[in-house]
Amino acid sequence: FAPQICDIWKAMSKEEQVAATDEELVRIAELKEMKKTTAHSVALNAFHDARASLASVQSQLEFLHNRTGLEMLLLGVRSDAQAVSCPQVWTSGDVVDEFFQLTNKMSISDYAVKFECYCLSGIQGTAKTYETELMALKSKTSKLITEKLHEAVAPRSVSKMFYTNFDAHITEKFGVVVVNWPLPHFVAPGSIGSRLELQTLYNAWSSGSTHFRSLSQSEAETW
Numbered sequence: 001f002a003p004q005i006c007d008i009w010k011a012m013s014k015e016e017q018v019a020a021t022d023e024e025l026v027r028i029a030e031l032k033e034m035k036k037t038t039a040h041s042v043a044l045n046a047f048h049d050a051r052a053s054l055a056s057v058q059s060q061l062e063f064l065h066n067r068t069g070l071e072m073l074l075l076g077v078r079s080d081a082q083a084v085s086c087p088q089v090w091t092s093g094d095v096v097d098e099f100f101q102l103t104n105k106m107s108i109s110d111y112a113v114k115f116e117c118y119c120l121s122g123i124q125g126t127a128k129t130y131e132t133e134l135m136a137l138k139s140k141t142s143k144l145i146t147e148k149l150h151e152a153v154a155p156r157s158v159s160k161m162f163y164t165n166f167d168a169h170i171t172e173k174f175g176v177v178v179v180n181w182p183l184p185h186f187v188a189p190g191s192i193g194s195r196l197e198l199q200t201l202y203n204a205w206s207s208g209s210t211h212f213r214s215l216s217q218s219e220a221e222t223w
Contacts, residue, residue, distance in 0.1 A: 044084065046083060046084075046085075047083065047084045047085050050076070050085050050088075051085070054074070054076055054088050054090075057074065058074060058090050061074060061090070061092065062092070065092040065093070070092070071091075071092045071093060071095055071096050072091070072092045072096070073089075073090075073091050073092075073096050073100070073108065074088070074089070074090040074091075075087075075088070075089055075090075075108070075111075075112055075115065076088040076089075077112055077115050077116035077119055078116055078119065078120060079119045079120065080120075081120050087109070087112035087113055087115070087116050088112075089108050089109055089112050091108065096108075130195075133195070134193075134195050134198070137189075137195065137198045137199065137202065138189045138190050138192070138198060139189075140202065141189040141198055141201055141202040141205070142161070142188065142189045142190060144202065144205050144206065145161055145189070145205055146160065146161045148205060148211065148212055149161050149170070149176070149212060151212075152174075152176050152211075152212035152213075152214065153174045153176060156174060158170070158174065161188075163186060163187055163188045163191075166178070166186065171215075171223065174214075175214055175215045175220045176212050176213065176214055176215070177212070177213055177215060178210065178211075178212060178213075179210065179211050179212070179213050180204070180209055180210045180211070181204075181210055182200050182201060182204040182209070182210055183197055183200065183201060189201060
């Protein structure tokens with residue numbers, strides 16, 4: 001079929017070719033223009049939808065405030081940079097604005113702008129990733145220390161590692177002490193909030209710089 005079309009096209013004059021394709025070219029141009037404006041139309045529709053919905057919610061909250069005296073704050077910001085709305089803020093009265101200014105040292109409007117910047121920046125994803133990695137490091141460090149403890153007291157067994165009252169639970173019963181703890185406070189990895197400190201603790205145990213040591217008989221008697 002394609003060769004037949006090719007032969008017909010070659011047999012046509014320039015004027016006939018233009019006439020045959022002119023209408024189709026116009027339709028293609030219209031489709032291209034439509035594609036350019038589709039995203040904008042979606043964003044614009046979302047803006048009108050958000051504005052109308054927030055106005056309805058605000059109206060309901062105003063009625064609720066008038067009936068019950070409840071003080072309220074409504075805050076809405078973009079999470080998509082393509083959206084065309086601006087931060088939306090509504091409060092039930094001056095007391096809300098005053099409280100917010102007093103406790104946060106900034107107006108609600110300024111807070112809304114910061115909140116929108118946070119939502120648009122992707123920082124929240126980074127924060128979640130950091131938290132996940134921190135939890136994993138806590139777990140890995142705790143597991144490593146417990147494994148080292150089991151090795152130190154073998155062939156005896158110990159149920160778990162104790163950080164609070166370590167002397168009574170571990171040293172007194174098993175004659176084992178910790179050598180070269182690298183942090184200022186002797187606490188469980190799960191209680192450490194600094195990733196740097198956790199990594200330092202893990203590296204110290206992993207390298208053997210920090211370790212358990214069994215007391216000699218004379219040391220145990222002196223202890």
